[in-house]
Amino acid sequence: MPGVARMLVLLLASVVLGGCARMDRASRSSLVGQAAPEISGTDLAGEPISLRDYRGKVVLLDFWQTFCPPCKMMHEHEKNLLALFGTEKFAVLGVNLDGDAKVGLKTQELDHMTWRSVWDSSGLINLRWGAQGTPWLYLIDAKGKVRQELPGAPRSTSELEKQIAALIEEGEAAKDK
DSSP states (O other): OHHHHHHHHHHHHHHHHHOEEOOOOTTSOOOTTSBOOOOEEEBTTSOEEEGGGGTTSEEEEEEEOTTOHHHHHHHHHHHHHHHHHOSSSEEEEEEEOOSSHHHHHHHHHHTTOOSOEEEOSSSHHHHHHTOOEESEEEEEOTTSBEEEEEESOOSOSHHHHHHHHHHHHHHHHHHHO
């Protein structure tokens, strides 16, 4: 029995530390450096939403689902990022992969998520973006270009904070020209 317990601990640790993400990226190309594919549909409350609505802001796009412990940890990081950067030049946008929007909406309420999430009911958004697990993050600049792809939950958000700050500064410098 100790061997089984050890395997369960290792399995749990890999999920918590790495996310619910498959890391096999050899079979697809990255979106980094490309224009972000459009996302439009309805949010978890059934209201229309589009990635285009966030143009002019740096966007952290987060593919998530309710039954993913690293996703819940990421929600806490995202709240901190919004507190740090505000909402004038930065936004978090979720893409929820739950089979039922009501489940995602309940999680959004329980986790005090102040940002909206598109409900990917068909899985087509996930397929178009190539996210291979959850959480799966994309950092999009103010011009709508994918600048970073982050599979799994980052172990530390300090590097992510630096990247967001640099993109906000870059966006501001472009406005001044």
